[in-house]
Amino acid sequence: xxxxEFMDISVVVNGTHVTRRVAARKxxxxxxxxxxxxxxxxxxxxxxxxGACTVRVNGETVRGCLMLAVQxxxxxxxxxxxxxxxxxxxxxxxxxxERNAFQCGFCTPGMLLTAxxxxxxxxxxxxxxxxxQLSGNYCRCTGYQSIVDAVEAVCRGRRLEKTA
Numbered sequence: 160x161x162x163x164e165f166m167d168i169s170v171v172v173n174g175t176h177v178t179r180r181v182a183a184r185k186x187x188x189x190x191x192x193x194x195x196x197x198x199x200x201x202x203x204x205x206x207x208x209x210g211a212c213t214v215r216v217n218g219e220t221v222r223g224c225l226m227l228a229v230q231x232x233x234x235x236x237x238x239x240x241x242x243x244x245x246x247x248x249x250x251x252x253x254x255x256x257e258r259n260a261f262q263c264g265f266c267t268p269g270m271l272l273t274a275x276x277x278x279x280x281x282x283x284x285x286x287x288x289x290x291x292q293l294s295g296n297y298c299r300c301t302g303y304q305s306i307v308d309a310v311e312a313v314c315r316g317r318r319l320e321k322t323a
Contacts, residue, residue, distance in 0.1 A: 166282045168232040172197070173241030180223040181228045188223030188305055190231075199239035199268045203297070210296030211270035216239050220272055239268035247275060251314065254309035261301035274310045283314040 164183040169176070181190055181318060191197045203211035205224045212223035215237040242248050243281065248271050255261050255271070273296055277284050282294065290303065291309045298306060 166229045166232075168229055170228075170231050170233070171235045173237055173244070182189045182309045183227070183229055183320045185228045186224050187221075187226040187228050187231055187236070190228035191223065191236070197238045197240055197248075199243075201265055201268065203265070208297070209266070210269040210273065211266055215242070215272060215298065220276060223236065231253055240273055242275060243270060251275060251278065251309065251320045255306070258305040258309045258312075260301055260305040260309045262298075267298075270298065270306055274306075275311075277310055278313045278317060283318055286311055289314070 165180050166183050167178065169178045169179050171177070176211070177195065179190070179194055181194065189203060191200055192202075197289050200214050200223050201207035201211040202224060207222040207225040210222070213220050214223045215221070216226065216231055216234050217237070224291055227241065239248070243252070251271055251274050260270075261267050270293065273293060274289075277289055288306060289307050293303065293306060293310070
């Protein structure tokens with residue numbers, strides 16, 4: 160019978176320093192959901208294809224189902240909860256709501272974190288660049304149109320703010 164190895168990790172999650180003993184083979188998204196109760200990131204395909212498990216590690220979006228928790232040792236991890244609580248996602252959340260881009264909501268956390276990268280870009284992305292970047296996050300409800308519209312609206316609003 161195989162024994163599971165455990166390792167101690169130390170990570171900053173949504174601004175809070177966390178130290179835990181985790182199974183060496185536990186995925187980051189499982190650690191966040193099961194050990195820390197941060198259930199915003201979802202498990203979808205568990206192959207990195209759907210984007211429902213998207214989180215940020217050291218400022219870069221990653222698929223939480225493809226990364227082991229022990230690989231995050233020493234890292235800064237941000238979930239949709241942290242990005243939402245900081246206010247970073249407020250404009251995107253408002254535009255998603257106004258355009259009914261949430262629908263079932265399963266893909267929304269990954270979409271929001273991916274979209275946040277897009278709206279932070281300089282120069283702002285084109286509609287086609289938005290669509291291309293979001294294509295790695297599966298949505299079965301919206302057909303993407305309303306999501307792309309929401310992201311484009313935030314980009315347009317930020318452009319106008321800069322020129323004003």
